[in-house]
Amino acid sequence: MSEPVPEKPAPARPELDETPPLLGSWRNIYVVVLGNLALLVLIFWLLTRAFN
Amino acid sequence: MxxxxxxxxxxxxxxxxxxxxxxxxxxxxxxxxxxxxxxxxxxxxxxxxxxxxxxxxxxxxxxxxxxxxxxxxxxxxxxxxxxxxxxxxxxxxxxxxxxxxxxxxxxxxxxxxxxxxxxxxxxxxxxxxxxxxxxxxxxxxxxxxxxxxxxxxxxxxxxxxxxxxxxxxxxxxxxxxxxxxxxxxxxxxxxxxxxxxxxxxxxxxxxxxxxxxxxxxxxxxxxxxxxxxxxxxxxxxxxxxxxxxxxxxxxxxxxxxxxxxxxxxxxxxxxxxxxxxxxxxxxxxxxxxxxxxxxxMFERPPVFFNQPTLDAAYATEHAPELQAIEARWTEAFEARKQTALALTAAETPAAEAEARAALQAAHGRMDALRDEAKAVIKTAVPTAELKDSDYIFVSFVLxxxxxxxxxxxxxxxxxxxxxxxxxxxxxxxxxxxxxxxxxxxxxxxxxxxxxxxxxxxxxxxxxxxxxxxxxxxxLDNLIEAVNILGSIFYGVILGIFLVAFFVKRVGGTAVFLAAVVAQLGVVALYFSVDIGYLWFNVIGCVWVIVLSLLIQAVLPRARPKPAEEA
Missing domain, CATH: 1.20.1730.10 (Sodium/glucose cotransporter)
Known part of the structure; x- marks a missing residue:
């Protein structure tokens, strides 16, 4: 396959460094998502212990 | 409906x-x-x-x-x-x-x-x-x-x-x-x-x-x-x-x-x-x-949830065998229902443990009868798909x-x-x-x-x-064939992207050659080794990463591209 002429990269979109609308930083939001996972695992563990 | x-x-x-x-x-x-x-x-x-x-x-x-x-x-x-x-x-x-x-x-x-x-x-x-x-x-x-x-x-x-x-x-x-x-x-x-x-x-x-x-x-x-x-x-x-x-x-x-x-x-x-x-x-x-x-547990379930397949089995000379199993199935269901009621009514830990053991035994008898019914269905309709779990929920809904x-x-x-x-x-x-x-x-x-x-x-x-x-x-088993095909390709795709995102020193020629070799290797593996097809995802991915690093080591250093600075 012959290599075509390289495409010129499209201009970058401007809105790359927006802060999230809540919790102040993306790091805090990621902590909430991972904390939610940990909470779900804890609840599932309790359910398994209680019923299985 | x-x-x-x-x-x-x-x-x-x-x-x-x-x-x-x-x-x-x-x-x-x-x-x-x-x-x-x-x-x-x-x-x-x-x-x-x-x-x-x-x-x-x-x-x-x-x-x-x-x-x-x-x-x-x-x-x-x-x-x-x-x-x-x-x-x-x-x-x-x-x-x-x-x-x-x-x-x-x-x-x-x-x-x-x-x-x-x-x-x-x-x-x-x-x-x-x-x-x-x-x-x-x-x-x-x-x-x-x-x-x-x-x-x-x-x-x-x-x-x-x-x-x-x-x-x-x-x-x-x-x-x-x-x-x-x-x-x-x-x-x-x-x-x-x-x-x-x-x-x-x-x-x-x-x-x-x-x-x-x-x-x-x-x-x-x-x-x-x-x-x-x-x-x-x-x-x-x-x-x-x-x-x-x-x-x-x-x-x-x-x-x-x-x-x-x-x-x-x-x-x-x-x-x-x-x-x-x-x-x-x-x-x-x-x-x-x-x-x-x-x-x-309180309403008699069918012995086999794929009703059209069950009907097809009943249309053969194996119908009497299935009828006999269904009669025992009804008895086993009633027995399990009583043990389930006993468990819900148990007031002491000892009574609960006893009811729980009885329920497990009754459930085991139903499982055995279901396996027996599946064996008869397979004999009656050799092409029948015995996995009926996809039919459970929709049968219940209907x-x-x-x-x-x-x-x-x-x-x-x-x-x-x-x-x-x-x-x-x-x-x-x-x-x-x-x-x-x-x-x-x-x-x-x-x-x-x-x-x-x-x-x-x-x-x-x-x-x-x-x-x-x-x-x-x-075609039979086509869904599984498509899943296998997907696993054969997706590991290699993921490998290419992981190298792109995380291994900055590898250039285009190295990853391309690695992907082609890895893809051919995965296809060869599929035809020569009997392993679970989900493993092809992991193997294809790892091969692309390792091979691209090895190939890059013997190639001239890749020229940086704009995306690498992203």
Whole structure:
């Protein structure tokens, strides 16, 4: 396959460094998502212990 | 099915398709068609991502899986929230900075054109076949249970999806998926409430969980390291992460959903919304299967849930054997019902332990009779598929749910089929035009031409999907064949992207050669070694990474590309 002429990269979109609308930083939001996972695992563990 | 159910079913499906076409009637640019003009907000993106992943099989299979195997399948999704965080933090900013239309476009900016084309072709091969299965899998089950014509079901389902996907492109897909997810979530929550309500008066949700747990169905989490156990916390958090990174980070049917965001914030929030809600949603769908399981502790279940196959077996000389098994099945069911009632009435720990042991024994007798019935069915109808778990939930819906709700639940299943198929067709059309047609054949095409080509490509893939779904009925085990094919390609695709994102010193030629060699190696492995096909994902990925590093070591150092600085 012959290599075509390289495409010129499209201009970058401007809105790359927006802060999230809540919790102040993306790091805090990621902590909430991972904390939610940990909470779900804890609840599932309790359910398994209680019923299985 | 009553006329009210038909009105609910057809009305829901038609209204969603009409809404998608109406909302996108003014799309007249290729950017609008391929990325939805970049104006989607996070709730639409999040629901669209969830709808793309939730196929009809999710609602047909998952409750049945809980019925047969318990809740442990939920652990498969434990890696997903972690993958959402990684994609939000690392991958989304790269795609945004380069302003790409497809994931494979990034591969050219990071490597070279040939790696981009290779990635696009690998994706199109696997996803093109999967789109046909997204239509065929629910159609085969619904047509056999409802007495619908299979080809007509394939054709109508495919035609509706093609209509709004071709008409409105990515924005129509996202807008309709938002409505479809509302129907899906509303439908499954309503179903859970109605099923719980249909349990005996003294059996609440907690008692139902106790009864299910007594026979091992509340095995939500398992921290053991047993490699023979398919679903554990550890396999979910590692293997699930691996698969979710691959699917959400590199598969255009998902990437296209969040690239249409109004800003990087909206895209990230949409992904993280999925990271928060996916596990609870899967838990709820599995728990519906548990409620159905407990319901059938008090209502006699069929010995085999695939009624058309059971009928076919009854039409042979093996009918007397099946009748004898059914008579013993009824006795075993009554015995299990009494032990279940005894467990719900037990007031002391000793009585509870005794009732629990009796319930386990009674349940074991029913399991043995079910196996016996399956053996007779296999003898009577040698071509019969003995896995009937996909039929459990839909059989329950058709027989026990009230008028109106049957139509709603069928709308849920068909909405899920349409939402995943629409994303696939949309992604296949975009990749065909952006990565192949416009890149290799018509780089000077104007916007009007690109828009028309995108619509034609989407319609073409829709036709391929419907044709494949029709052809699928002629072959045995086709779904498994497509899953195997997907596993053979996806590991290599993920390997290419992981090298692109994380191994900056590897250049285009090294990763291209590594991918070709790894792909040939995986194909050779498939024909020579008997291993579970899911392992091809891991093997293909690892081979690409290792081989590209080795090849790069003997090649001149790669020239930095703009994407490497992203």
């Amino acid at each position: 009553t006329s009210i159910d038909w009105i609910v079913l057809v009305g829901t499906i038609a209204a969603i398709a009409a809404y998608g076409i109406y909302k996108t009637r003014n799309i007249d640019t290729s950017a609008g068609y391929l990325k939805g003009d970049g104006e989607l907000r996070w709730p639409t993106i999040g629901l669209s991502i969830m709808a793309t992943q939730a196929s009809a099989i999710t609602f047909l299979s998952v409750p049945g899986q809980a019925y047969e195997d318990g809740m442990r399948f939920v652990q498969f999704y434990f890696g997903l929230p972690i993958a959402m965080v990684i994609i939000s933090a690392v991958i989304v900013p790269i795609y945004y900075k380069l302003n790409v239309f497809t994931a494979y476009e990034y591969l050219e900016q990071r490597f070279d054109p040939k790696t981009r084309v290779l990635g696009a072709l690998l994706f199109m091969t696997g996803r093109g076949l999967a789109a046909g299965i997204s239509i065929y899998a629910p159609a085969i089950i619904l047509s056999s249970l409802m007495g619908w014509d299979l080809n007509a079901t394939n054709l109508i389902l495919g035609a509706v999806v093609i209509l709004y996907t071709v008409s409105g492109g990515s924005k129509a897909v996202s807008q309709t998926q938002k409505q479809q997810m509302i129907v899906i979530m509303g439908g499954i929550i309503t179903a859970a409430i109605v099923i719980a309500y249909r349990l005996p008066d003294d059996v609440g949700v907690t008692t139902a969980a106790t009864l299910a747990g007594a026979v091992g169905r509340m095995n939500v989490i398992d921290f053991s390291f047993d490699p023979d156990t398919r679903y554990t916390f550890w396999s979910g958090i590692t293997g699930g992460l691996f698969l979710a990174l691959s699917y959400f980070g590199t598969d255009q049917s998902q990437v296209q959903r969040y690239l249409g965001g109004k800003s990087i914030t909206e895209s990230r929030l949409g992904l993280l919304f999925n990271g928060m809600l996916k596990i609870p949603m899967q838990f709820l769908i599995l728990f519906i299967g548990i409620l159905v399981f407990v319901f059938f 027989k026990y749910l009230p008028t109106g709700l049957v139509g709603l639940l069928l709308a849920v299943i068909l909405s899920a089929a349409m939402s995943s198929t629409a994303s696939e067709l949309n992604a296949l059309g975009s990749t065909t035009v952006v990565d192949l047609y416009k890149r290799l054949l018509r780089p000077d095409a104007d916007d009007r031409h690109t828009l028309r080509a995108s619509k034609i490509a989407t319609a073409f893939w829709g036709g391929v999907a419907v044709a494949f779904a029709t052809f699928a009925a002629l």
